[in-house]
Every structure is written in structure tokens, then in C-alpha cells.
Amino acid sequence: MTRGESLSPQYDPTGLETALYEKWEREGLFRPRSDRTGPDSPPDGPPGRPYVIMMPPPNVTAELHMGHGLNNAIQDVLIRFERMRGRDTLWVPGTDHAGIATQNVVEKLLANEGKTRFELGREEFVSRVWAHVKETGSTILDQLRALGASCDWQRAYFTLDEDLSRAVREVFVTLYEKGLIYRGKYIINWCPRCLTALSNEEAEREETEGKLWHLRYPLTGGRDEPPIVVATTRPETMLGDTAVAVHPEDPRYRDLVGRDVLLPLADRAIPIIADAAVDPKFGTGAVKVTPAHDPLDFEIGRRHQLPAIDVMTDRAEMSDAAPLAFRGLDRLEARRRVIDELTRLGLVEKVEAHHSAVGRCYRCDTVVEPRLSDQWFVSMRPLAEPALQAYRDGKVRFLPEHRGLEYALWLENIRDWCISRQLWWGHRIPVWYCDGCGQVASSRTDLTQCGRCGGPVRQDPDVLDTWFSSQLVPFSSLGWPDHTPDLERFYPGDVLVTAPEILFFWVARMIMAGLEFRGGEPFHTVYLHGTVRDTQHRKMSKSLGNGIDPLDVIARYGADALRYTVVSGLSVGTDLILDPDDLETSFAPGRNFANKLWNLGRFILSNGEARVRPLAGDHPDVVRRSELTLVDRWIIARCEETVREATAACERFRLNDASLAVHRFLWSDLADWYLEAIKPRLYGELPGGEVARAVVTRVFDVALRLLHPIMPFITETLWQALRQPGPGGGESIMTAPWPESDRRAADPEALRRFAALQD
RNA sequence: GGGCGAAUAGCUCAGCGGUUCAGAGCGCCUGCCUUACACGCAGGAUGUCGGGGGUUCGAAUCCCUCUUCGCCCACCA
Numbered sequence: 101m102t103r104g105e106s107l108s109p110q111y112d113p114t115g116l117e118t119a120l121y122e123k124w125e126r127e128g129l130f131r132p133r134s135d136r137t138g139p140d141s142p143p144d145g146p147p148g149r150p151y152v153i154m155m156p157p158p159n160v161t162a163e164l165h166m167g168h169g170l171n172n173a174i175q176d177v178l179i180r181f182e183r184m185r186g187r188d189t190l191w192v193p194g195t196d197h198a199g200i201a202t203q204n205v206v207e208k209l210l211a212n213e214g215k216t217r218f219e220l221g222r223e224e225f226v227s228r229v230w231a232h233v234k235e236t237g238s239t240i241l242d243q244l245r246a247l248g249a250s251c252d253w254q255r256a257y258f259t260l261d262e263d264l265s266r267a268v269r270e271v272f273v274t275l276y277e278k279g280l281i282y283r284g285k286y287i288i289n290w291c292p293r294c295l296t297a298l299s300n301e302e303a304e305r306e307e308t309e310g311k312l313w314h315l316r317y318p319l320t321g322g323r324d325e326p327p328i329v330v331a332t333t334r335p336e337t338m339l340g341d342t343a344v345a346v347h348p349e350d351p352r353y354r355d356l357v358g359r360d361v362l363l364p365l366a367d368r369a370i371p372i373i374a375d376a377a378v379d380p381k382f383g384t385g386a387v388k389v390t391p392a393h394d395p396l397d398f399e400i401g402r403r404h405q406l407p408a409i410d411v412m413t414d415r416a417e418m419s420d421a422a423p424l425a426f427r428g429l430d431r432l433e434a435r436r437r438v439i440d441e442l443t444r445l446g447l448v449e450k451v452e453a454h455h456s457a458v459g460r461c462y463r464c465d466t467v468v469e470p471r472l473s474d475q476w477f478v479s480m481r482p483l484a485e486p487a488l489q490a491y492r493d494g495k496v497r498f499l500p501e502h503r504g505l506e507y508a509l510w511l512e513n514i515r516d517w518c519i520s521r522q523l524w525w526g527h528r529i530p531v532w533y534c535d536g537c538g539q540v541a542s543s544r545t546d547l548t549q550c551g552r553c554g555g556p557v558r559q560d561p562d563v564l565d566t567w568f569s570s571q572l573v574p575f576s577s578l579g580w581p582d583h584t585p586d587l588e589r590f591y592p593g594d595v596l597v598t599a600p601e602i603l604f605f606w607v608a609r610m611i612m613a614g615l616e617f618r619g620g621e622p623f624h625t626v627y628l629h630g631t632v633r634d635t636q637h638r639k640m641s642k643s644l645g646n647g648i649d650p651l652d653v654i655a656r657y658g659a660d661a662l663r664y665t666v667v668s669g670l671s672v673g674t675d676l677i678l679d680p681d682d683l684e685t686s687f688a689p690g691r692n693f694a695n696k697l698w699n700l701g702r703f704i705l706s707n708g709e710a711r712v713r714p715l716a717g718d719h720p721d722v723v724r725r726s727e728l729t730l731v732d733r734w735i736i737a738r739c740e741e742t743v744r745e746a747t748a749a750c751e752r753f754r755l756n757d758a759s760l761a762v763h764r765f766l767w768s769d770l771a772d773w774y775l776e777a778i779k780p781r782l783y784g785e786l787p788g789g790e791v792a793r794a795v796v797t798r799v800f801d802v803a804l805r806l807l808h809p810i811m812p813f814i815t816e817t818l819w820q821a822l823r824q825p826g827p828g829g830g831e832s833i834m835t836a837p838w839p840e841s842d843r844r845a846a847d848p849e850a851l852r853r854f855a856a857l858q859d
Numbered sequence: 860g861g862g863c864g865a866a867u868a869g870c871u872c873a874g875c876g877g878u879u880c881a882g883a884g885c886g887c888c889u890g891c892c893u894u895a896c897a898c899g900c901a902g903g904a905u906g907u908c909g910g911g912g913g914u915u916c917g918a919a920u921c922c923c924u925c926u927u928c929g930c931c932c933a934c935c936a
Contacts, residue, residue, distance in 0.1 A: 109895080109896075110896080110898080111896090111898080287934095305932085305933080312936085330936080331936065332936060333936065334936085345936095377934085378935095378936085379935055379936085381935085382935045382936070383935080383936065386936095387935095387936050388936075389936095390936095394934075394936075395934050396934040396935085396936070397934090397936080398934095399934080456935085456936090457933080470934090500864090502863060502864065502930095502931095503931090505862080505863070505931090506862090506863080506930090506931050506932075509862075509931080509932065510931090510932075513932080513933090600930080600931085603931090635870080635871090637928090637929085657898090661898095668883095668884080669871070669872075669884085670872095671872075671873070673864095674865095674872080675929090676871090677870090677871055677872090678871090679870095679871095685870090685885065685886080686871095686885090688884085688885060688886095688898075689884055689885070691898055692884090692885095692898045692899090693884095693898090694898085695896065695898045695899085696895090696896065696898075696899080697896095698895085698896075698898095699895040699896035699898095699899085700895070700896080701895085702895050702896080703895035703896080704895085705895095706895075707895090756872090756873080757873085760873080760883070760884090763883095763884090764883085771895085771896085772900090775895085
């Protein structure tokens with residue numbers, strides 16, 4: 101009975117992967133080495149500098165998609181690589197409470213019951229969300245297991261956990277005390293569907309074909325004078341106009357400054373003012389000024405002490421501030437009615453096609469409404485400066501490099517961060533108001549009475565932007581603000597792997613928070629990978645129905661096939677194109693390779709003994725160099741080259757190069773040439789079978805270890821079957837040493853001579 | 860409107876500071892179920908390396924320009 105016979109002819113990952121994963125987890129192999137006790141625990145002394153990755157926490161209600169698959173495959177390759185290299189590795193998983201997204205999910209569920217959150221009330225609603233989160237919250241983490249993610253589940257966190265919430269409060273209060281958090285009335289982006297303010301980053305700009313209406317505003321007092329014509333893309337806001345502005349130097353209008361116009365429909369007299377912010381070259385050179393509904397107008401209004409009339413409700417319907425005829429109308433309906441009315445009155449001069457960038461809510465795609473509102477902000481300049489410096493000093497680098505330019509540009513032009521959200525799900529803003537004496541206090545502990553007058557206080561009803569808490573995870577997930585051993589040991593981390601979409605949302609803010617609260621960058625490298633797209637290069641998404649379910653792929657071809665396919669098909673920062681309608685073809689590279697590898701293993705196992713002679717060392721039975729034939733020397737030299745290539749590639753984040761190097765060695769060199777060459781020796785038709793077995797066993801063992809970070813399951817299975825006693829033979833390939841380059845194995849002569857032979 | 864990047868076999872992409880660089884995988888064609896693998900083996904075809912110009916003995920590889928895509932930023936109403 102030879103060992104290979106226990107392996108089935110066709111590779112079938114079903115069952116095998118789950119069992120292995122459970123075994124790894126049970127044995128604690130995902131945890132840092134420094135956590136482990138027993139025979140596997142590190143020897144005396146400090147275990148060296150650890151290697152730490154923070155997983156971008158998926159939304160707690162999310163289901164695994166290919167984006168997660170790609171993102172976590174990359175992280176797992178890096179962490180497994182460093183773990184094998186002997187680093188004390190920690191990969192921290194977690195989930196994000198995802199304020200708007202999660203609240204939306206539960207609100208939708210409520211809608212199915214015919215209820216709204218307002219009918220439930222805040223407390224009841226929040227407990228409903230908690231119930232939902234507790235029920236479904238671990239789904240995505242379980243799905244990550246199927247992928248083979250070797251993260252430390254014992255350290256898994258949730259951003260609304262008590263510990264992390266304490267960190268959030270500490271950060272808020274500290275910034276508040278430093279004067280970096282303030283409350284103010286500004287134009288913010290308002291989502292009339294989610295009923296909350298959004299940060300600038302959350303209002304995604306989208307080029308939209310719209311119209312530019314030229315409206316006639318008649319001057320008061322001079323009947324024969326021509327009206328002044330203003331251009332606007334949002335005519336409905338004219339109901340809230342409180343001035344018309346022109347450039348101070350504009351000769352066309354200079355004489356009109358100081359006069360009034362009669363605002364049509366509203367029948368109010370409003371002044372014509374001069375402000376340098378007006379571009380005389382655009383439109384008619386005259387701008388209607390609506391301080392409550394446009395950021396630029398707000399600034400102009402402030403300079404000229406204009407009143408701000410908010411003509412919309414929070415649902416973007418015309419409010420009581422609008423003329424009676426328009427009240428209650430949706431903003432788009434109001435737009436039509438305004439234009440109809442003005443047309444009827446002969447006040448529409450012309451309509452032009454016009455494209456402009458309109459903001460949309462990043463969660464629900466609703467067009468945001470710029471709106472005057474009281475919100476909390478963080479002054480970002482003081483925080484941005486060190487983050488910019490860290491980049492300029494090379495303390496944080498980006499891959500691909502050019503993303504660093506975007507990062508720097510954003511920081512250079514950073515604007516204050518609107519952090520309050522009118523939601524119920526999230527970290528409540530730790531600020532209390534005393535209605536008695538007007539005291540406002542921010543506190544690390546809940547307040548029940550006013551510190552000044554002793555009267556009752558009420559907490560701010562709003563919650564914080566989700567990213568306010570996720571920016572802290574590099575240290576809050578390690579126990580900060582307490583001084584924990586974890587924090588001491590694992591901060592700062594090393595690499596942050598994520599999609600470029602959240603460079604500003606998350607990555608930049610983590611760097612700022614790390615520098616502010618820990619005095620150092622949370623990681624030195626930011627690896628930004630591409631986006632998963634379909635064959636038409638459209639981003640995969642649920643709504644387009646062009647997604648691929650990684651679990652489906654894993655069920656068909658195994659996690660290894662999925663991982664090899666995405667890793668080998670992706671270079672730094674480029675998009676990954678897959679065909680959701682043809683998984684067979686899309687994942688053929690990984691599936692074929694896994695099967696090839698399996699059969700390579702079967703062949704080697706069925707033609708070898710359990711124990712082969714060592715190739716190196718001072719063992720008495722060691723294979724002598726003189727016993728090696730040319731092809732033996734060649735495959736050993738190629739193996740050495742592959743070790744060097746794969747190591748260098750992993751170090752440089754060129755994971756595709758690493759995978760292709762090992763692929764070439766195993767398939768093109770070992771299977772196609774070496775195995776064919778030694779068959780006569782193995783079958784006893786030629787002498788030297790024992791040496792051939794020793795060589796093939798050795799190089800296969802090396803190749804399996806090189807491939808393990810990319811294809812963990814199949815390599816573990818084969819490695820266990822092949823396992824040789826002696827050095828390098830640990831319990832699991834996960835903790836087996838990464839193959840070291842050995843100069844003595846380099847054999848240029850053998851490489852040259854065999855290459856000539858191949859030709 | 861600014862800034863950045865990309866255009867290489869049918870498809871997805873490597874190669875890019877000038878010497879075997881015209882490659883890989885998938886697909887395609889012709890043979891093969893040769894005792895590890897048909898998710899395989901052996902062999903084969905396919906590209907004036909987006910267009911134009913330039914530097915050079917020599918350019919996918921450097922420079923300029925055009926075209927087409929993509930990304931980021933932006934208060935032109």
C-alpha cells in the first residue's frame with residue numbers, strides 16, 4: 101500500500117477545507133504565537149517585532165461578496181507569509197455597526213410590518229436593531245472562515261461594543277476639550293431619505309445632465325427697465341432667495357447694485373448686492389442668493405447679513421416658509437410648478453442644457469440637499485498636518501504609489517468633518533445641555549444633572565458618524581484607552597489592505613487618529629487593491645445583479661481555487677475582471693491548478709516511501725552531490741530560483757508574481773519535465789530512483805510551503821501526507837518555516853545545460 | 860474645470876528607466892483516455908505592443924502630440 105492511494109483521483113475540496121479550518125482554529129494557529137502556551141509557544145525572550153493587520157471591518161449586516169473575498173484573500177496571504185517567516189502575527193477581525201446602512205436595513209424590515217421607527221420610539225427601535233444584529237451579525241465572519249481567513253477570532257470586535265464605545269467617548273471628549281470639536285450652523289449635505297446630515301465624503305458627486313434656467317427678476321420701481329436675469333440649476337430654491345449678487349467690477353450691473361428686485365412668486369423685495377465670489381463669465385453674471393440652500397450663497401449671505409430662509413422640510417418638501425401654493429410639494433414637483441408659473445408669467449428667458457456634479461447619498465443614492473443645519477464638526481486642519489507630514493516623511497506609504505498623491509491632496513484641502521448624524525443607531529454624542537442655565541457639557545460619563553446649576557440636563561439626540569468609531573480601531577480594538585498588553589505589543593500595525601473607495605472615509609482618518617492619540621501612524625503601508633468588476637467593467641453590485649457569491653465559488657471549486665484565481669489575476673492596484681455568468685471559465689485557473697497540484701501530490705506520494713534520504717545536512721545518509729544527475733541539479737536550482745522569486749514577490753506585495761512563479765515551477769518544471777524525466781528511475785528501469793525520490797520530495801515540500809499562503813487548504817493536506825520527519829516538519833504547514841534561499845543550491849551551469857536540452 | 864493613470868494575442872493581464880521582450884492564463888486549431896491529472900498530455904496558429912511624430916545604431920519600453928477609456932478632486936450658480 102502506497103501513500104498516494106489514499107487520495108482520490110480528482111481533487112474534491114468539499115469537506116476537506118471545513119475540517120482543516122476547524123482543526124487550525126481548535127489548535128489556536130490563528131492566534132499570535134505569543135498567545136500560545138504549551139510546546140508551540142515561543143522560546144524565552146521577546147518574540148521579535150510582531151506583524152499586525154487590521155481587517156477592514158465589514159458592515160455588520162453585510163453578506164460576503166467578491167470584494168470581501170479579494171480583500172481578505174490578500175490579507176490572508178500576507179499574514180500567512182509573515183507567520184511562516186516566524187513573525188508573531190496578529191490579524192484582527194471585526195464588524196462595523198454601520199449607522200445608516202444598518203438602520204436602513206431594520207427600517208425596511210419594520211416597513212414590511214407597516215411600522216416606522218417613529219412609531220416604535222427610539223429605545224424600542226434601538227433594541228430592535230440590536231436584536232437584528234445579534235441574530236445576523238456573525239454571518240459575514242462565518243463566511244470569512246470559508247475563505248480560509250486566518251484571523252484571530254478571539255479578538256473580534258464590534259464597533260458598538262462597550263470597550264470600543266468607551267474609546268469613542270474618550271476621543272470625543274478629548275477633542276472637545278481641546279476645542280477641536282465644535283457645534284455650528286452651516287450648510288451640510290442632507291439626505292432627505294435617510295433624514296440625516298452627511299459628511300462631504302458621504303455625498304458622492306456624480307456628473308449629471310441637468311438644465312440651467314435663466315430667470316427674469318423684475319426691478320422694483322422702474323417699469324421700463326429690463327429685468328435682471330439670473331441663472332440657476334435649482335429653480336425651486338428661488339422661493340428662498342434673499343438677494344441677487346453680481347461681481348463688483350461687472351460693468352453690466354454696476355449701476356444696479358443697491359437696487360431691489362421683486363422676487364417673483366414670493367413677491368418679496370430683495371437687494372442686488374456685489375460680491376467678488378460671483379463669476380461674471382458664468383451664466384448671466386448675476387446669481388440668485390439662497391443662503392439656506394447653497395454653501396456659496398451661505399457665505400455670501402453671511403458677508404452681507406442676509407436672512408436665510410429655509411424653504412424645505414427635512415424630507416425636501418416645500419416648507420411653510422414657501423408661498424402657500426407650493427407648500428408640501430416635493431422639491432422636484434416644486435421645481436416643475438415654479439417653472440410653469442414663471443413661464444406663464446413670461447419670466448423664463450431661456451433654458452440651457454447643463455451638466456453639473458450633483459451630490460448623492462452614498463448609502464441610498466438619493467440626491468442630497470444642501471441645507472442649513474446645526475451640526476457637530478471636527479476641526480481637521482490640526483489633525484491633518486501631522487498626517488500629511490507622516491506621508492511626506494515616508495512613514496506611511498501607499499501602493500500603488502499615486503494614491504499617495506490623492507491622500508496628500510485631500511489632506512491639503514481638508515475641510516471640517518461633520519460628525520453628527522440624525523440617526524438612532526450609533527454612538528450617541530456625549531454632550532448634555534442644560535435648558536435651565538444653558539450650560540453645554542461633554543463628558544466621559546453620562547450626566548444626569550447640570551454641573552453648574554444642578555438642573556436637569558438632556559443628552560444631544562444625535563449619534564456620531566460611523567467612521568468616527570472605525571477610525572479608532574487600530575488601537576480601540578486592542579483595548580485603548582486602557583494600557584493593555586495588546587496595545588503595548590501590537591500597536592502600531594504594519595499593513596492596511598483595503599479598497600481605494602475608503603481612502604478618505606477610513607484610512608486617512610485612522611492615520612490622523614493614530615497620530616493624535618497614539619503618537620504614531622497605525623501602519624506603515626497602505627495597500628489599495630482594485631475593484632471587482634464584470635466583463636463590461638461594471639462594478640459588481642447587488643442592485644445590478646452582476647455579483648459573484650464567493651461561497652458559491654467555494655462550494656464548486658474550493659477556497660483555494662478562488663484564492664489562486666484572484667491573487668494570480670491581480671496586480672497592485674488594478675481591477676479584477678470576472679464573468680458572473682461563467683464561473684467555470686472565470687475560476688478555471690485556480691480550479692485547474694488545484695487539481696494539477698493534487699495529482700502531482702498523488703503521484704509523488706504513490707512513488708515514494710514515507711521516509712526519504714535528506715538532501716542536505718550532516719546526516720550520514722545525505723544525498724551526495726555526485727549522486728545527482730543533471731536533471732536533479734536543474735530542478736533543485738529551479739526550486740532555489742523559485743524560493744527567491746516568491747519571497748521577493750511577497751515582500752513587495754506582488755502576490756500575482758509569487759503565485760505565477762510557484763505555478764511555473766510546479767507545473768512547467770516539476771510536472772512537465774522533472775517527473776517525466778525521472779519516471780524510468782522511479783519505475784526501476786534506470787538506477788537512481790532513491791535519489792530522484794529524495795529530490796522530488798524535497799522540492800515538492802518547498803513548493804508547498806511557498807504556495808501555502810495562497811492555497812492554504814490543499815497545501816496543508818498534501819504537506820501532511822508527505823510530511824518528513826526532522827527539521828521543517830512542524831505540526832502544521834501554517835507554522836512550518838518559510839523556505840530559505842540557499843546559495844549553494846543555485847546552479848547556473850545546470851540551469852544553462854538543461855535549458856539547452858529543453859530546446 | 861483641475862490632477863493622475865491606462866491603452867500589448869479573441870478575453871483577462873504580465874513585461875516599461877533601451878541588451879534573448881514579443882509573454883502567461885483562459886479561449887481557439889490538430890492529434891492523443893500514454894498506468895498522477897481529459898480540471899490532462901504533445902504539438903500549433905494568433906499581436907506593424909491605440910494613431911502620429913521625435914531621440915537613438917537600436918523603443919511596448921524614453922520624449923512630444925492626438926484619440927479613447929478609467930480614477931481622484933472641485934462652491935462655476
